Each structure stands twice: as C-alpha cells, then as structure tokens.
Amino acid sequence: MKQASQFPVQPGWRLLMADLGINPAHVLRVAGLPADLFSRKEAFVNVAQYFTLWRAMETLAADPILPLKVGQAVSAEVFDPTVFACLCSPNLNVALQRLSAFKSLIGPMVLQLEVGELETRVTLRCCNDATPVPAGFALAELVFITQLSRVGTRHRVVPAKLVLPEIPDEVEPYAAFWGARPVKGETIGITFSAEDGSRPFLTENGAMWNFFEEALRKRMSQLDASATMRDRVRALLFEALPSGQHSIEELAKHLAVSTRSLQRQLSDEATCFKDVLNETRHELALHYLGKPLVAQGEIAYLLGFQDVNSFIRAFKCWTGTTPGSYRSDLAPAAGLNLH
Numbered sequence: 001m002k003q004a005s006q007f008p009v010q011p012g013w014r015l016l017m018a019d020l021g022i023n024p025a026h027v028l029r030v031a032g033l034p035a036d037l038f039s040r041k042e043a044f045v046n047v048a049q050y051f052t053l054w055r056a057m058e059t060l061a062a063d064p065i066l067p068l069k070v071g072q073a074v075s076a077e078v079f080d081p082t083v084f085a086c087l088c089s090p091n092l093n094v095a096l097q098r099l100s101a102f103k104s105l106i107g108p109m110v111l112q113l114e115v116g117e118l119e120t121r122v123t124l125r126c127c128n129d130a131t132p133v134p135a136g137f138a139l140a141e142l143v144f145i146t147q148l149s150r151v152g153t154r155h156r157v158v159p160a161k162l163v164l165p166e167i168p169d170e171v172e173p174y175a176a177f178w179g180a181r182p183v184k185g186e187t188i189g190i191t192f193s194a195e196d197g198s199r200p201f202l203t204e205n206g207a208m209w210n211f212f213e214e215a216l217r218k219r220m221s222q223l224d225a226s227a228t229m230r231d232r233v234r235a236l237l238f239e240a241l242p243s244g245q246h247s248i249e250e251l252a253k254h255l256a257v258s259t260r261s262l263q264r265q266l267s268d269e270a271t272c273f274k275d276v277l278n279e280t281r282h283e284l285a286l287h288y289l290g291k292p293l294v295a296q297g298e299i300a301y302l303l304g305f306q307d308v309n310s311f312i313r314a315f316k317c318w319t320g321t322t323p324g325s326y327r328s329d330l331a332p333a334a335g336l337n338l339h
Helices: 012-019 024-031 047-061 066-071 081-087 092-101 135-153 172-178 206-225 229-243 248-254 259-268 273-289 296-302 308-319 323-334
Strands: 109-115 119-126 161-164 188-193
Touching: 012 024, 024 047, 047 066, 047 135, 066 135, 066 172, 081 092, 081 135, 081 206, 092 109, 092 119, 092 135, 119 135, 135 161, 135 172, 135 188, 229 248, 229 259, 229 273, 229 296, 248 259, 259 273, 273 296, 273 308, 273 323, 296 308, 296 323, 308 323
Parallel strands: none
Antiparallel strands: 109 119, 119 188, 161 188
8 A cells, every 4th residue: 555755734724823823934933844835835744744843833832722722623714625525424434434535635644444333433543653643633633533523413422432642631621522531542542432423414415525536536646656665665564564574575566566666766766675674673663662561572573573583683783782771771761660
C-alpha cells in the first residue's frame, strides 16, 4: 500500500486560528515554517511539520481546552470537502468508512474501523508508527469524530467508550462534552453503540456524495503519488517487519515494480534498500525502547530480527551502545520505572 509523505494544509486552518484568537503568522514563525504557507494555492507539510504546527498553535493559544474548540469546528464556515462528503453519508458507520478512506486528505492519521453487531469501534494512529501523536491532537481527533456524529444526526450522541494514551489534567470540560470520561490505554480510540452507528444522518445527500467522491479519489491518488520511493518503502516496512517478509524482493512485489527498478529509484533518491531498512529499524527501536513494558525480545520481533542477539548487535552498530544501556540511560530523564 502506498503511503503519502506530504499532507495538505487546509485553507480553513487560517480561518480557524483567527476564530480562536491565534495569529496565523505567529504560529508559522514558532513552528519554523514558511511565512507564506497559508497563502499558497497548494501547501503541504510532512508528518513532523504537521505536528510541529499543532504544538505551535497550542503554545500560542495557552488554552487547556484548545483541542475541544478545534475538534468542535465542524461547520460550513471551516469548509473541508472530506468532512462535507462524510456528512452526506446515510449514517455514522458509512461516514466513518468514508473518513477512513480519505483521512490522509485531512492529516497524517490512519483510522481503523470495526463495525460489529453490538458496537462501532474506531482506532486512530499516526501513519508513521514511530512518530508520537501530541496528546492535545489525540483529544481533538476524538472530539472531532463525536462532533461529526452529532452534526450529522442532530442528536447528542454519547460515545460508549473513549481511550487515550494520556488523560488531560483538566478533563472535566471534555467529559462534559462527551457525556463520558475517557480511560487511559495504549491506543487512541472511540466506541459507539450499534444504535448510534446506524442512526440516520439528517445531512444525507447522495447527489452531493457522488459529486465529491470522484474528486476525493483523484486527490488521494495524487497525494499517494507524491510520496518518494524511500517513503513508500518505509511505510511498507512498518507493516512488513514483524511478519519477517521484508526483503527487497517482497517489497518490490507489493509496490508492483521489479527489484531492479526499486533499486534504481532508491539510487536516484541517493539511498539504497539496506540504508532505508536500517534507518527504519533504528527509528522504531528508539521508539519501542522508550516504552518500558515492551521487552527486548518483543522489540527484536517487531523489527523483524531472527533473535535478540541480532537486534543487540545491530543496535550497537547504530548507536555504539546496547539496547539495555540506552533504556537505562533514558529511564531517569523520562521518569520511567523499569522494575
């Protein structure tokens, strides 16, 4: 599966910041991004820049309920074709299916949807598993999905369950909005009852969906094509490493190119498959070692190594130290309890 590496900066962002009393020019300056970014006809940022932009907005707003305000901004004023297309759906389940298909047009998140007989479960993660999602951004995502359900149904939908890796200090305004308190967990997730999942959208408009669908699919195709071969290989490695099927031959099949063509395209980008593999493993290793409950044996498996010793040798080659020493040095600074 191709994975976009650049994500569009929505024109509505500047209007949203103005409504929130935040100076867009100041946000760009704090984020270290071009001053004309919001003025460009088509502006794109990568994953790191996207989250840097979010953190800059949080810093300047200095508002503990900023994620609540941002997530609630589902309106005609902050127009977004993807959101509008979702509101044209017959019910929440279909809206979430469409949102999952076109999520990359909004930002660097992946939405996984499970529709069962008793509940509809949504799980969110960054498209790059090694990049942590800002706590405030995770909050805004769950507020947004809840708001989408309410705008579409004109009913105060109350989620059956909310899961966040980090619960905000000032949780009461969020609990009041949701009608439920979030619980702490490893994932970012929201669950609705089956009744709410199938509750009709009063905003349903089949004709408008037909109008938007072709344009959205074309935009997705263009976004996927913008990814470099290195980025596409990295995206595949995130999925393929644990299975052990991460050879250049296997990835070339998934990308529908010959091994020779894959090698040539990576060479044109001044890299090679071995370098991309090592970079991806190194990045993921640092990410997993920051999680004290993930054992070294499990990390070795997740990175596609045959055994722990192979992982230890590779890590020492990358960093000059062992995974155990790196984790021990990391623990005091991060306040981790390894016992």
